[in-house]
Amino acid sequence: MADGKQKENPYLAHLRPAQKDGVDPSSKEPLYGWIPRHVKGDAVRKAMNGEVNPFTKQPHSKQYKTILESRKKLPVFAQMDDFLKIFSDNQIIVMVGETGSGKTTQIPQFVAFSDLPHAKGKLVACTQPRRVAAMSVAKRVADEMDVQLGRQVGYSIRFEDMTEPGTTFLKYMTDGMLLREAMNDPNLERYSTIILDEAHERTLATDILMGLLKGVAKKRKDLKIIVMSATLDAVKFQKYFSIRSGVSAPLFKVPGRTHPVEVFYTQEPEPDYVEAAIRTVLMIHRAEDPGDVLLFLTGEEEIEDACRKIKLEADDLVNQDPESVGPLICIPLYSSLPPQQQQRIFDSAPGPRVPNGPPGRKIVVSTNVAETSLTIDGIVYVVDPGFSKQKVYNPRIRVESLLVSPISKASAQQRAGRAGRTRPGKCFRLYTEKDFMKELEEQTHPEILRSNLSNTVLELMKLGIKDLVSFDYVDAPAPETLMRALELLNYLAALDDEGNITPLGQMMADFPLDPQLAKMLIVSPEFKCSNEILTITAMLSVPNVWLRPNNQRREADAAKAKLSVPDGDHLTMVNVYNQYVTNKHDKNWTWTNYLSQRALQQAENVRAQLQRNMERFELELLSLSDEKKLFMNIRKALVSGFFMQIAHKEGDKGNYLTVKDNQVVALHPSCGLDSQPEWVLFNEFVLTTRPYIRTVSEVKSDWLIELAANYFDLTSFPDGETKQALKRAWAKRAGKDPSRGDGADRKSKKPKH
């Protein structure tokens, strides 16, 4: 801050007459005379090797030199000249850099040296799909550039903006964060260069950003774009980002630095992949050289189960043959595991059990977290059964579900690569080579093809993209998916009948929420319960707060029963949250009540953020003192957001039929309702052993026709119990005074339609 030279503009420095004291200005001004985007490698290396930090004008620290030496060994460093040339010559570049190339840390620095964003008051952004990556890479790069994190180099993620306006010129951020910024600044004017890292992961946010940036690049010739990806996708991105038809975007390629991994296949398909996986792990333990093992399975239960079995069998082996079989530890890994237990993957393998006996081995049994988010050093063997849980979306019944599905070739390659990070490794694929070649898809389907897009469509609308169908997607979603999203947004009155975004829709897009939740929150002051709805919204935006340890299920269920409100799970959420806040002084409270401290803390964060959003729109936080009225209004507010997620009881076997989609469902066993009401509102449809609805509250038919008259229009219903029940509700309403209800409800009575 105290740096008076901060205001000096190196961009213009070369235009000034030589300094009076006669000293060569370049010794004090390492960037003297540099012309942005026409910088050569020699100059950059000279500046990097100099005594003075060109960006802070402070002498370099001792550790700077040490770090610089290690940077010089990265494959990407050797190609600095080529990179700077291609960067100077092109607006859009596709870059391929395999694991260990150093692209994520080095390329943004090269760009900073060439682009000199600080001279123009602009920033270089580098997006990451994950928060931790944005944070840790920013920290590393700040060290490499010898600056304090949050000054010249910073990061920006939800809940944490570690940047200093006016000072920060290199910013790592999550892709979702950049997309949020785009909604208020569709041309992303603050940035001179935008780097999309890990583009091959094809997150929803990255996909939308690619489409958006392609358009912005045409309008803003001064904006440079770099798309960094894994090899297999490069050609697709090059074609997509061709500025003139037929001319692909240039490719910049950097080799990786990993060790070879030998891949083995099974001769025949394995009928039971879990059993085969366990067998393979034990085979490795008995027969292979020392080195840790990573086994990929699909979910928590499968993983815990496999760990138990591996441990049992390994103990048997050791007991039978202690001379030749070493000890083994088996560590489960999945994201819902508390961080402390996740740390166990970094424990080292056990030593030999007897002096000079065989060394021990560490087995990590993991979900896909170990494929992208977490790297475990020391893995030499990978066991890949070829499956993972993947999200699939069925637009016909508007349901997202998780399905165990075969992985893609790209994913299999990524998994195999995990064996070669420290030394040459082996990967055992539990499927045949023929299946690998013929059956596996090249790439995992991008998220945009597997998701409910109501949120995305609203975001695009807010970005000013009206014609969703002809938007330039890298991969266009199914028209039916877009139709479903438009339909929902129209029912919620976020879009008018012409498909234009309404003022309500604009407001909804500003909330980091699904449209239903945003709508419910925005209208909640009309129901005088915005305080409680804010809490519910926050609780619905974080992972499940209820813990249910395997060996204490009864105790956990009893604790939950004590906190439950019979009118519905949503009211229970309010109760739990309020109790959590009241009992904050008591460190053991969450523990003794079998609640997740982490999730509740997260809910508190989200609630605070949403409250700030509400304040911006002057939405008041209201509550009613009459509990009965409050409980009713909360559920009415729920209906105004979730009227498309209603189920009607059919018969007396506890079956429900979802409205319009006509799915036979049951209340989820975790549901806290003390009866089976005729009408229920649900937040989630889950398909497990059978179709369930989860997070459920009782609602009344009068509220449905009051608050969502269009949706519950009788003519749109087939004959059946649901229609009969609605008919009665309509008749009752017609018989009543038509001046309809109290003032609070009137505004949201009709979806503006």
Add this chain to the structure above:
DNA sequence: GAGCACTGC
């Protein structure tokens, strides 16, 4: 009478 692939705003 069940489960929670993984992210992100």
